[in-house]
Amino acid sequence: MHLVLKVRKALHLQREVSTLTAITGQPAYQQVADDLRTKILDGTYPVGGALPSTKRLMTAYEVSSTVVRAAISQLRTDGVVAGQPGKAVYVIKEPAALDTVSEASARTLESLERAVEELQLRVARLEAEQAHSGEASSG
Secondary structure, three states, X not given: OOHHHHHHHHOOOOOOOOHHXXXXXXXXHHHHHHHHHHHHHOOOXXXXXXXXXXXXXXXXXXXXXXXXXXXXXXXXXXXOEEEOOOOOEEEOOOOOOOOOOOHHHHXXXXXXXXXXXXXXXXXXXXXXXXXXXXXHHHX
């Protein structure tokens, strides 16, 4: 299970915004679709096999039926699954290998990296100021 989904399970929803969306900035349906793609690639849901029911996916990902339907719709648009609403959805081909980091996740990661660098610089300046003021008061 993706780290984001593990983190989500560890958090309790306290507001209407999905924790999936809050953590990565990606829509929840996109994250569910990405996780399903990964599971298709690793053989959890093999080509020719059916995906779990909407209800089971809702429970597994702790999302609404709308999110699950949107995720499956995306997989259907990508030509990975086929099936009719209310009936089983079958894996018809493996998805193209996913980039390990989506474009939105890459932007989020870059933003976080910049923030960490800025914080490191600020901490270094504060430590230098503190060391300098300590030397001045002891001298």
